[in-house]
Amino acid sequence: MSFVARELERIQAAIGDPSDPKHEALWGAQQALAWALEPSAFQCPYGAITGDKTANSASYSVEIRPLPLSRSDDQSVGVA
Numbered sequence: 001m002s003f004v005a006r007e008l009e010r011i012q013a014a015i016g017d018p019s020d021p022k023h024e025a026l027w028g029a030q031q032a033l034a035w036a037l038e039p040s041a042f043q044c045p046y047g048a049i050t051g052d053k054t055a056n057s058a059s060y061s062v063e064i065r066p067l068p069l070s071r072s073d074d075q076s077v078g079v080a
Contacts, residue, residue, distance in 0.1 A: 008033040 011030045015023060028048065035042040039056075047055030 002037075004033050004036055008037065 008030060011026050011033065015026045015030065017023065028045075031042060031048050032045040035044055035048075043053075044056055047053065
């Protein structure tokens with residue numbers, strides 16, 4: 001199971017009651033992770049946040065660049 005799928009399961013188990021103050025944030029994270037796993041089945045995060053129903057992964061191009069590593073990540077690079 002991927003890290004994304006594992007986190008998605010954890011969030012889905014925690015969502016619970018819509019009146020919980022964390023519910024909206026958990027729901028947003030769930031939608032973003034679900035989109036990352038299956039972009040054709042879920043609205044992209046930009047569209048979900050802005051309400052733009054026409055936004056999807058095919059409607060714009062993005063230059064993919066690696067994220068800089070944090071100090072804690074530097075220690076684990078190359079470790080099997």
